[in-house]
Amino acid sequence: MNPSYEADRVQGIAQSDIRLMSRRCMEVGGVNLGQGICDQPVPDAVKRAAQQAIDDDRSIYSKYEGIDELRRLIADKLRDYNRIEADPDREVLVTAGSTGGFVAAVLSFVQPGDEVILFSPFYGYHYNVLRLAQPTVRSVTLRGDDFAFDPDELRAAFTPKTKAIVVNTPCNPCGKVFSRHELQQIAELCQEHDVLAITDEIYEYILYDGHEHVSLASLPGMHERTITISGFSKTYNMTGWRLGYAHAPEPLARRMGVVADLVYICAPTPLQHGVVAALRLPSSYYETLLADYDAKRAAIMAACDAVGLRSLRPQGAYYLMVDVRGAGFADDVEAARVLLDACGVAAIPGHSFYVDPADGRHQLRLCFAKQEHDLRRACDGILRLPEVMRARR
Ligand SMILES: Cc1ncc(COP(=O)(O)O)c(C=O)c1O
Known part of the structure; x- marks a missing residue:
């Protein structure tokens, strides 16, 4: 070529x-x-629900934001597990994997000339999807056995050009779970510099040694500037189903939805019906x-x-x-x-x-x-x- x-x-x-x-x-x-x-x-109940949806020919495009029943259950889960108040009709998007949500967020809000802060070690897709949008990626390195960031280094990474920061907790590859205190430091800087936060919380249920999962959007002042992304791949062993979701305040969610619609129209409809059963599994x-x-x-x-x-x-x-x-x-x-x-x-x-x-x-x-x-x-x-x-x- x-x-x-x-x-x-x-x-x-x-x-x-x-x-x-x-x-x-x-x-x-x-x-x-x-x-x-x-x-x-994949849990049996989830397989059966998807099989039923296929048998019932629930096979046409859904709305770009996903089927109503699933969005409502996602909003309940966001409220109960993540402490995020979410309007299921305006602020929740079902996406083609959490990756679909991340791509929609980056394409919607990041452009050449912007700077985006990314912690290293990073998840490769975050880095490469960001590169597609051509911002300057500013890395803040997590160091030591507990992969801590230096607050001064983080502060110095924020500039007038910073558009967004990406926070992956629990983190692939290092397994770091950002503490409430660390997230508060990030939240303060986001507010001081009017920066968007894009989180990836796909491992939110896999926590060891008493570590607590805290969603950045649940912290004071962060609901209106955070895009929270998660998905079904890891929690329900269905990486090939390509189902995830995002929460963002209405104007951001609408923008992301329109972009996601252009890229893939909607997440697979019968499988959306399947994961309704996933969100009803017992604790x-x-x-x-x-x-x-x-x-x-x-x-x-x-x-x-x-x-x-x-x-x-x-x-x-x-x-x-x-x-x-x-x-x-x-x-x-x-x-x-x-x-x-x-x-x-x-x-x-x-x-x-x-x-x-x-x-x-x-x-x-x-x-x-x-x-x-x-x-x-x-x-x-x-x-x-x-x-x-x-x-x-
Ligand atoms: C941090 C992180 N985010 C997202 C994904 C991909 O998620 P999905 O299958 O929902 O697109 C992975 C997969 O390895 C991951 O490690």
């Missing part, structure tokens, strides 16, 4: 290391802890989900710590970042290569999650949203590492 065909907005955007590692993992028949795929089943569903991930987190952390891949203990979500230096690796790329080739475990080099790759050069990300037998196989592979390292000397 003639490279000059390419629009400026896609220059330099490539498939992430995650896809690359997945392909290599398949070639060597390893266990893929690189990609965040939850391969657990025991979430308790079981959490207990399962907590046990998996413990298993992967134990295996990593045993071989010197020091765990940076995740507070939420289902990813573990480790520091590779204690296992004798010079950097993340070497660690990922040896883990895959010699131990049969794919992980993602940490540098791919940072605007300045040097910040992540001693880290690896491992996803533990795996079925038990795969996770056990991965842990066994990791435990072979000392032997592999001895043989390399």
Whole structure:
């Protein structure tokens, strides 16, 4: 292809290391802890509701904002779980995955000349979708074992050109759960500088060690300037269904809805009827989900710590970042290569999650949203590492 065909907005955007590692993992028949795929089943009640909607031929476009019943249930959930008052008819959008909501928000509000603040380590889609809209991305790096930000560094990132800040809590890749205090600091700066907040709360139910999920939009003064994005993919193991939602004050929600309509018209209608049943699941569903991930987190952390891949203990979500230096690796790329080739475990080099790759050069990300037998196989592979390292000397 003639490279000059390419629009400026896609220059330099490539498939992430995650896809690359997945392909290599398949070639060597390893266990893929690189990609965040939850391969657990979708709850039966949700499958049945979707099947029924298909049988009933509820197959035509819905309104761009989604079916009424689902928006009402989402508004209830936002009120009860997130402490966000939401008008289901004016402020809630059902989207094609949370990604659909994020794309609609970025295309609606971000343009060349704007600045957007993004914490590193980041979720790759956030960075790349932002790049499509061509703002200047200002990174604030989360550092230390608890991935804290330096309040002065954050303050310095706000300029008269700042249009928005992206906050992903619980965070992929590092598992950070932003505390109420940290969110208050962010909220104050947003208000001082009249900046929009775009949150990604897709892992909001996966919290460990007593950490609390706080939605930025629930803090005083933030309802009117926050776009809250979440989705069904992770909580109900349905990444392929492509269903998510967004809440924003009416004028912002309307703008995003019109843009989402242009990009994909609506989220898949029969599946919207299916997830109505998801929002009616009892609280025991979430308790079981959490207990399962907590046990998996413990298993992967134990295996990593045993071989010197020091765990940076995740507070939420289902990813573990480790520091590779204690296992004798010079950097993340070497660690990922040896883990895959010699131990049969794919992980993602940490540098791919940072605007300045040097910040992540001693880290690896491992996803533990795996079925038990795969996770056990991965842990066994990791435990072979000392032997592999001895043989390399
Ligand atoms: C932080 C984060 N946001 C969004 C997504 C994608 O969500 P969806 O399937 O709802 O588009 C992922 C998937 O890995 C993620 O980690």
